[in-house]
Amino acid sequence: MTVPSAQLVSKSKTLVLLVDDQVMIGEAVRRLLAPFPDIEFTATQDAETGYSLALSRRPDVILQDLMMPGVDGMEQIIRIRANPDLADTPLVVLSSHSDAVIKEQCFGAGANDYLVKLPDALELVARIRYHARMGRAQRDRDRAMRALADSQSELVRRNSEIDAANRKLFAMNELLGEESQRLAEVGALGTKLACAQDLNEVMDQALRLARGFTDADAGSIWMVETDGIRLVYTQNDTLESALQPGQRLPLADVVLPRDSTSIAGYVASTGKSLRIDDVQHLDASLPYHFLSQVDAQTGYQTRSMLVAPLRVRDEVLGVLQLINARGRGKVSADVAVFTPGDEAALELFAGMASLAVERANLVRGGIMRLIATAEMRDPTETGAHVQRVAECSVAMYDKWAALHNVDESERFRRRDELRMAAMVHDVGKVAIPDRILKKPGKLDDVEYRHMQTHSVLGGRLFADANNSYDEAMRDVTIHHHDKWDGTGYPGSVNAAMMAQLPVEIDTIPAAKPLRGLEIPLFARIVAVADVYDALTSKRAYKEPWTAEKVTELLRSESGRAFDPELVDIALELEEYFRSVRVRFP
Numbered sequence: 001m002t003v004p005s006a007q008l009v010s011k012s013k014t015l016v017l018l019v020d021d022q023v024m025i026g027e028a029v030r031r032l033l034a035p036f037p038d039i040e041f042t043a044t045q046d047a048e049t050g051y052s053l054a055l056s057r058r059p060d061v062i063l064q065d066l067m068m069p070g071v072d073g074m075e076q077i078i079r080i081r082a083n084p085d086l087a088d089t090p091l092v093v094l095s096s097h098s099d100a101v102i103k104e105q106c107f108g109a110g111a112n113d114y115l116v117k118l119p120d121a122l123e124l125v126a127r128i129r130y131h132a133r134m135g136r137a138q139r140d141r142d143r144a145m146r147a148l149a150d151s152q153s154e155l156v157r158r159n160s161e162i163d164a165a166n167r168k169l170f171a172m173n174e175l176l177g178e179e180s181q182r183l184a185e186v187g188a189l190g191t192k193l194a195c196a197q198d199l200n201e202v203m204d205q206a207l208r209l210a211r212g213f214t215d216a217d218a219g220s221i222w223m224v225e226t227d228g229i230r231l232v233y234t235q236n237d238t239l240e241s242a243l244q245p246g247q248r249l250p251l252a253d254v255v256l257p258r259d260s261t262s263i264a265g266y267v268a269s270t271g272k273s274l275r276i277d278d279v280q281h282l283d284a285s286l287p288y289h290f291l292s293q294v295d296a297q298t299g300y301q302t303r304s305m306l307v308a309p310l311r312v313r314d315e316v317l318g319v320l321q322l323i324n325a326r327g328r329g330k331v332s333a334d335v336a337v338f339t340p341g342d343e344a345a346l347e348l349f350a351g352m353a354s355l356a357v358e359r360a361n362l363v364r365g366g367i368m369r370l371i372a373t374a375e376m377r378d379p380t381e382t383g384a385h386v387q388r389v390a391e392c393s394v395a396m397y398d399k400w401a402a403l404h405n406v407d408e409s410e411r412f413r414r415r416d417e418l419r420m421a422a423m424v425h426d427v428g429k430v431a432i433p434d435r436i437l438k439k440p441g442k443l444d445d446v447e448y449r450h451m452q453t454h455s456v457l458g459g460r461l462f463a464d465a466n467n468s469y470d471e472a473m474r475d476v477t478i479h480h481h482d483k484w485d486g487t488g489y490p491g492s493v494n495a496a497m498m499a500q501l502p503v504e505i506d507t508i509p510a511a512k513p514l515r516g517l518e519i520p521l522f523a524r525i526v527a528v529a530d531v532y533d534a535l536t537s538k539r540a541y542k543e544p545w546t547a548e549k550v551t552e553l554l555r556s557e558s559g560r561a562f563d564p565e566l567v568d569i570a571l572e573l574e575e576y577f578r579s580v581r582v583r584f585p
């Protein structure tokens with residue numbers, strides 16, 4: 001996944017533009033600001049020049065005089081606010097008198113602050129830094145929201161493509177009549193796929209469905225990446241049935257070149273599907289060979305294979321690989337093969353799965369951009385951290401759901417929501433100032449209280465949640481630091497309180513503690529997965545803990561910070577958690 005983070009990196013210096021007709025004021029402010037290396041200063045005496053400088057240089061803060069010849073200060077403010085490119089630039093009025101009426105007019109026109117000339121250096125610098133920071137936080141938030149909105153509108157478009165594909169299939173079905181019975185069934189399965197939003201859930205479901213209608217023992221999905229094709233998903237009934245209850249298959253990390261030397265590589269590079277009766281006895285004249293890398297890691301033996309490209313328009317996104325046919329095409333006691341009918345059905349199904357994969361990729365892309373916005377501000381939150389927290393959260397939910405007899409379709413839907421919510425749990429950090437977020441040492445009380453606002457600030461992004469995905473994201477962003485015994489934060493904040501919060505806050509609003517089962521399930525799950533991952537990671541302010549210490553903390557926080565049932569689940573999954581770290585280092 002490529003994440004466009006370069007353009008998100010904020011400027012290191014704060015650029016201040018002063019527009020004041022008196023040369024003396026310009027010089028005086030320049031002298032005031034000179035000792036502060038983080039501030040770059042530029043001034044002009046002319047309103048017109050000031051306006052074009054604002055457009056070309058995009059200052060972090062504009063200092064604007066009121067009484068000027070030509071365009072006066074008030075008109076200038078109105079003009080700046082009316083330009084969408086400048087509407088969010090913090091603007092501070094520098095005036096020679098403090099008249100309440102004028103002041104009010106300035107704020108009414110969109111000024112952010114009002115200072116009487118000349119303020120002392122420390123006050124001026126403090127205000128400049130404050131407004132620059134507010135402006136940046138606002139821009140980061142806007143960017144994140146736009147990224148999300150863009151991916152949403154793309155989604156609507158892709159959804160209509162999926163609908164069109166379904167209609168085509170339906171029409172084809174009518175043409176072919178009886179014979180197409182199987183294809184029609186496969187088509188109906190494809191429609192089922194369109195319901196999943198998250199990439200992993202789409203892959204899980206696609207593989208399960210394809211293995212179902214071909215009766216395959218195992219299967220893999222490979223995705224095309226810049227450096228080759230990566231094994232991103234596997235299922236294997238034989239290996240899974242040998243696991244202890246509660247265990248999961250470890251995630252293998254395999255990347256192959258995208259060329260015809262391997263089976264999956266051949267399909268990815270040519271876009272053609274393959275049906276192979278026995279990979280152990282391939283004709284030597286074939287360009288591809290069976291690379292037994294995965295078998296060697298797992299001790300499994302691959303024989304028959306059916307492999308189809310996941311292709312959208314002319315682009316191959318990945319490869320769907322089915323392994324070891326079980327029943328239908330049995331040729332002898334121990335070798336079963338896939339049939340030409342299986343191949344036709346898989347090709348059709350792969351076409352539909354591709355659309356769902358592409359669509360899920362878009363959702364994931366939108367979320368990754370959102371995270372990137374937070375991440376480039378926070379050196380401790382890496383893409384890998386959110387992937388790990390999501391992976392571990394979903395594994396915990398799966399066990400929880402099995403224990404609570406949640407039915408498969410509900411489980412499938414909820415997992416999808418949880419994965420996305422877990423990935424954005426810390427997105428509110430985008431609004432935390434760098435001096436706190438990037439502090440190498442321990443936070444003091446004031447800083448820590450400010451840090452805690454990332455919970456409600458994140459939740460605010462999903463305040464107008466009107467679907468189960470947004471609701472899950474809201475629950476998790478807000479409540480992932482609430483604790484089972486009621487000592488966590490932010491407690492039971494409600495929508496009305498959130499709506500009344502000012503844009504910039506440095507402490508969470510007072511609220512009744514939230515405890516036990518009052519905390520949403522997903523937030524209770526992510527709380528465990530997040531702390532587990534934070535403790536096993538190196539942070540700017542701490543070294544990674546040993547596995548024993550982490551286990552000990554989970555045990556001792558059971559019933560205090562964490563839901564005891566979820567601690568038991570996490571402890572059973574520890575080995576899987578470790579393999580997740582290997583997969584997303």
Ligand code: C2E
Binds near residue numbers: 437441481534539
């Ligand atoms: P994070 O680093 O992702 O940590 C998430 C949670 O893991 C923390 O939530 C805390 O519950 C737990 N955790 C992390 N490190 C430790 C540790 O050394 N000991 C214990 N007992 N628990 C730990 P919390 O405390 O609400 O912090 C939220 C976020 O605030 C952290 O996310 C981190 O970004 C920041 N933060 C917290 N304390 C400090 C600090 O002392 N210095 C800095 N620079 N940042 C901090």
Ligand code: SIN
Binds near residue numbers: 262263289295
């Ligand atoms: C393949 O050649 O596609 C299989 C790769 C592997 O099993 O390592």
Ligand code: SIN
Binds near residue numbers: 442443444448
């Ligand atoms: C703090 O009290 O500053 C946070 C400690 C922690 O990381 O748990």
Ligand code: FE
Binds near residue numbers: 426480481
């Ligand atoms: Fe957090």
Ligand code: FE
Binds near residue numbers: 425426530
């Ligand atoms: Fe976190």
